[in-house]
Amino acid sequence: MRKDSELQSDIDRMQNVKAVLNNPEYQKAFLILKAHVITEFEKLNYSQVEDMKEANRTLKNLDRIESSFNRILNDGKVAKDTLAKKLKRLVGNDNV
Secondary structure (H helix, E strand, O other): OOHHHHHHHHHHHHOOOOOHHHHHHHHHHHHHHHHHHHHHHOOOOOOHHHHHHHHHHHHHHHHHHHHHHHHHHHHHHHHHOOOOHHHHHHHOOOOO
16 A cells, blocks of 8 residues: 555656646746846946856856756656656566
8 A cells, every 4th residue: 555655646746747837937937037137137238248158157057957947847757767666666577
């Protein structure tokens, strides 16, 4: 019974991840962060080269974070691998 509840817990987590990705507030969050950085960038003078570079790095990092986060959530590879291992232990079969 314990193992069934663990599997159900994993399934529930995967469903929660899907809900996060489809949530408009999650989607807006990155847009708001990027808009803030762009707004600050637009206030800079051409002489503030280092600040411009920092704003550029920040935007790139936000893109990387968003992309990585989405890839992890969408792929669900870790969750799938975990489920497969648990199923193998449950049924004692390497064909799962």
